[in-house]
Amino acid sequence: MNTPLLTTGLLIAAWLVLVWFTVWRPARLRHEQRREREAALTPERIAVIYASQGGTATELAERTAASLGARALVIPLNELEPASLARFGTALFVVSTYGEGDPPDMAQGFYRQALQWQTTAGLTSLRFGMLALGDSSYQQFCGFGRQMQEWLSSQGAQPLFETVQVDRLDEAALQQWQTHLNQHFQAQSWQDIPATPWRLVQRSQLNPGSQGAPCYELLLECQAPESASWEAGDIAQIAIGDSGQQRDYSIASTPSEGRLRLLVRQQQQADGSPGLGSYWLTQSLALGGELQLHLRRNAQFHLSTDDRPAIFIGNGTGLAGLRALIQTRHERGQKANWLLFGERQRACDFFWQDILTQWLAQGTLEKLDLAFSRDQAEKRYVHHALREATAQLKDWVARGAVLYVCGSREGMAQDVDQALRDILGAHGYEDLLKRGGYRRDVY
Structure with a gap:
């Protein structure tokens, strides 16, 4: 037997197995999941379609679906093609904007296809609502949501109401969305986002002498341990004192480490004033002090x-x-x-x-x-x-x-x-x- 040829053959076989499990098989599973979801979307059901970058749109889509009950089916935008929407009767879109008006990563493929999609039938049978998430500090505020609304309208889809634009989870805008859901679908009231009390147990500057702004490691302990469940990649959404505002931070630890770890750099506003969230966490909040924190699932970064x-x-x-x-x-x-x-x-x-x-x-x-x-x-x-x-x-x-x-x-x-x-x-x-x-x- 030719040993070099046998070795080469085994290497090729191993490579094909690797490609199957890491590329082809996942793609096949995604295709099967897409077909199952579309098959389940009968005319009387409502598609709740989301495009998320950091998990916020996903969470709001799930809350929207929960308020609609069994009628709703949650679908990520990256599992759809433009032509798929022609089979839908009603769709509610919950989409975020990445940077200056760009689609979130998970929506890029769909949007490229949409811009090239040509059909005589269009989407005239589709009724839709749009919840656009954004940050008004960017010039293209809610840019992707507005682009999606314009594209859907250009294809003949009928808006149920004007696009609801949300500036950094503004409660008034979210309440407007809930009002529309109630008026058109008799939806139930949303459940409040669950926040639990945590305690700051340790804080230390990691970069003394740096040319950059001070950067601190914070360790937090949950006061309700049964609620302290997260996965690497998830986000800590923290209520900043009594300001009524929230800030998001990447979590730097796993549950097995026993404490939630953050890395926070002090920020300054354009006018030189201190950043609201970073200064409260690194300066104002006392050791042993309590804060309210919501663990937000961020599946796109798992x-x-x-x-x-x-x-x-x-x-x-x-x-x-x-x-x-x-x-x-x-x-x-x-x-x-x-x-x-x-x-x-x-x-x-x-x-x-x-x-x-x-x-x-x-x-x-x-x-x-x-x-x-x-x-x-x-x-x-x-x-x-x-x-x-x-x-x-x-x-x-x-x-x-x-x-x-x-x-x-x-x-x-x-x-x-x-x-x-x-x-x-x-x-x-x-x-x-x-x-x-x-x-x-x-x-």
Whole structure:
């Protein structure tokens, strides 16, 4: 027997098995789930369709469906094609906007298809309502929701009411949405988002001497332990004192660690005033003080359930969300992990250096690339480290790796996205999106 040929054959077989479990099988399962959901959507039922970036739209869609009862069927937008909507009688859309008017990651494929979709029948049989989530600090406030409303109307779909635009979960706007649901569908009242009391038990600055703003690690303990359940990738939504406002923070720990860990950098407003949430958490809230916190599920940033490789990319406080993901992989014994992290100075800004270097020594991290921009004359950022590892990136992606990006939306996330497009090419980038291999929690 020819040993080299046998070895080659076994390697090819192993590669095909890997591709089946990491690419083809998940795609097939998604297709089957899509067909099952569409088959269940009879004319008397109401489709509640969501497009979410950080879990808020998902949660509001689920609350909308709950108020409608058994009539409602919740469907993520990425499981639909434009032509699918022609079979629907009534659809309620709950969509967020990413950055300056862009679709959330999970909606990009649908929206590209929608812009190219041509049909004579259109969507004249569809009635719809639109809840658009956004942040008025951006010029294109609720931009994607408005684009979806305009596209649906251009296809002949009939709006049930004017698009409801929500500025950072403004209660008055959400109440307007509930009023529309009641008027058109006799919906039940929403249940309040469950918040539980937590206590600040430890707070320490992680970057003394840094050129950047102070950054603090906070440890919180739940006062109702039975409610302290979350998954790596989820979001802590915190009520800021008695201001009536809330702020979202990536969770940096797993439930097995016993405490909820945050990484918070002090922010300043454009006028120089301190950031409401960051200063309350890092300065005003006393040690031992209590806060109200809601754990929001963020399924778009969860880990894959299988053992495919994972690449983690982030900067600054974005390391918080990545730390929880890697900790989970560590607890599972999954070691095909690669972290690329960037900050200003290694001497001051290498957050959680001890645990990261320990994971590298233990093999939990197979690869650790660091980019400290101020440690050399020519600034070096995370996207530079990614481009320098082009061959390895292509290899990991070919093995089915999932990429997780957490940190600054402006700058880091944009530069990393462009690097991925350049390295993988248009076809490779599109394949990565289609198989759910590119997940972002950026802000």
